[in-house]
Amino acid sequence: MSYLDYDLSLTDEQREIRDAAHKFAAEVLRPTGIALDRMTPEEVIADGSPLFDVLKQASELGYTRAAGPAELGGLELPPLVSHMVFEELAWGSVGVAGVIFLSSTHADTALGSQNAESIEEFAAPYYGSSDGSIIGCWAITEPDHGSDTLAAVSPDLAVKVKGQLVARADGDDWIINGQKSAWVSNGPIATHAMLNLQIAGEDSFARGAICVMPLDLPGISRGPSLDKHGCRSLPQGEIFFDDVRIPKRWMVLGPDLCGIYMDAHLSIFNAGVSCIATGLARSAYDCTLEYCKERVQGGKPIFEHQSVRSRLFRMFQLVQASRAMSRGAYIYNVSKLLGGEQAVLQHSIAAKVFCTNSALEVCTLAVQLHGGNGMTKEYPVEMFLRDATSFTIADGENALLTQIGAALL
Numbered sequence: 001m002s003y004l005d006y007d008l009s010l011t012d013e014q015r016e017i018r019d020a021a022h023k024f025a026a027e028v029l030r031p032t033g034i035a036l037d038r039m040t041p042e043e044v045i046a047d048g049s050p051l052f053d054v055l056k057q058a059s060e061l062g063y064t065r066a067a068g069p070a071e072l073g074g075l076e077l078p079p080l081v082s083h084m085v086f087e088e089l090a091w092g093s094v095g096v097a098g099v100i101f102l103s104s105t106h107a108d109t110a111l112g113s114q115n116a117e118s119i120e121e122f123a124a125p126y127y128g129s130s131d132g133s134i135i136g137c138w139a140i141t142e143p144d145h146g147s148d149t150l151a152a153v154s155p156d157l158a159v160k161v162k163g164q165l166v167a168r169a170d171g172d173d174w175i176i177n178g179q180k181s182a183w184v185s186n187g188p189i190a191t192h193a194m195l196n197l198q199i200a201g202e203d204s205f206a207r208g209a210i211c212v213m214p215l216d217l218p219g220i221s222r223g224p225s226l227d228k229h230g231c232r233s234l235p236q237g238e239i240f241f242d243d244v245r246i247p248k249r250w251m252v253l254g255p256d257l258c259g260i261y262m263d264a265h266l267s268i269f270n271a272g273v274s275c276i277a278t279g280l281a282r283s284a285y286d287c288t289l290e291y292c293k294e295r296v297q298g299g300k301p302i303f304e305h306q307s308v309r310s311r312l313f314r315m316f317q318l319v320q321a322s323r324a325m326s327r328g329a330y331i332y333n334v335s336k337l338l339g340g341e342q343a344v345l346q347h348s349i350a351a352k353v354f355c356t357n358s359a360l361e362v363c364t365l366a367v368q369l370h371g372g373n374g375m376t377k378e379y380p381v382e383m384f385l386r387d388a389t390s391f392t393i394a395d396g397e398n399a400l401l402t403q404i405g406a407a408l409l
């Protein structure tokens, strides 16, 4: 039994876009994601790494510009279609899909700020390029402040605390000092950042500020690319700022508006992670179904044993439920924000927590149904399980996000 897309309203053109994304995911992202998983973090970001070739191909095909405005060069895919595309890309490789998804972060923040100068300076060049050379990142967490940074959307977390990246005014400029954590996705390869920071004199992440900036300015340096358990194809690393001078116009959101923007931003990102987790769970289900039809024990393919089928059915249920929940939250919240209305964050949080926990369960079952083979690098489910663990922590650890979502009910 396979899974269906229940959406009977899909047009032939939408199915074609989805199928083209699946083909790219199967033929390019899956093999590259596996190759990158086995490389050292230094090799993943070195010149000539297959990561950059794939990013270039993804950009040429428009996947880095999927949801962007057509007037600037984006494909302006409707939310339903961009969700389908990202689910397919994540089916191929969650890490590489993450690199692609995050690449537009600085450009989208410039768009979200509605500041004409910032849009011209950051969004237009990004959406106008198709060679994968402009790579964004979202640098928010700090070595001593991971969950604390969610204070902007949760009064419960708004304790008095000094940030490790602080900006002070200096005439018409801001001077930035400090660092971001080793977990900044795309940090080692990003050309631009959406940067959350604290304004000197403030004392809580509930009143942060956001700037958009290039990362080739004097005083900026990077830490090593992080050597980690899962999502190894997604480079992560620290960014250091030593008296970095930026013009005031790049500080796109001050303490009074930062919380409102973070609510919108997390609504998109949590829903985006739920989409990526759905693609991951689907890939684990697909591989496991195929394996169970081939592996013979007890004189017949293990697929024919009732307990194996029951476990496959559980995986199947979770994949279908994840897609429905993720797609619903993503379409609703992206549509609301595009229409100038407020997103409903708790729906994105619910989708993120449900889909990433489901992906973890699906990938655990995938490994168990592969038996000993599931522990080896001969089969991709071993990597899928490590990747699934990462997403229960990314964009807010699931137990804490549950606490935040519950407070919003």
Ligand SMILES: Cc1cc2nc3c(=O)[nH]c(=O)nc-3n(C[C@H](O)[C@H](O)[C@H](O)COP(=O)(O)OP(=O)(O)OC[C@H]3O[C@@H](n4cnc5c(N)ncnc54)[C@H](O)[C@@H]3O)c2cc1C
Residues within 6 Å of the ligand: 138, 139, 140, 141, 142, 145, 146, 147, 148, 157, 180, 181, 183, 184, 185, 186, 231, 390, 391, 393, 394, 395, 396, 397, 398, 399, 400
């Ligand atoms: C795959 C991946 C991608 C990521 N991408 C990025 C990125 O692009 N940019 C970026 O800046 N960061 C990124 N991160 C960092 C991520 O946002 C943080 O890891 C996450 O928010 C948790 O912070 P922490 O690791 O510091 O854990 P901590 O905040 O130290 O939390 C440890 C534990 O304590 C619990 N806890 C903490 N505070 C509270 C509280 N007040 N109440 C109850 N429980 C609490 C947490 O729930 C958790 O279980 C990424 C992380 C991963 C794994």
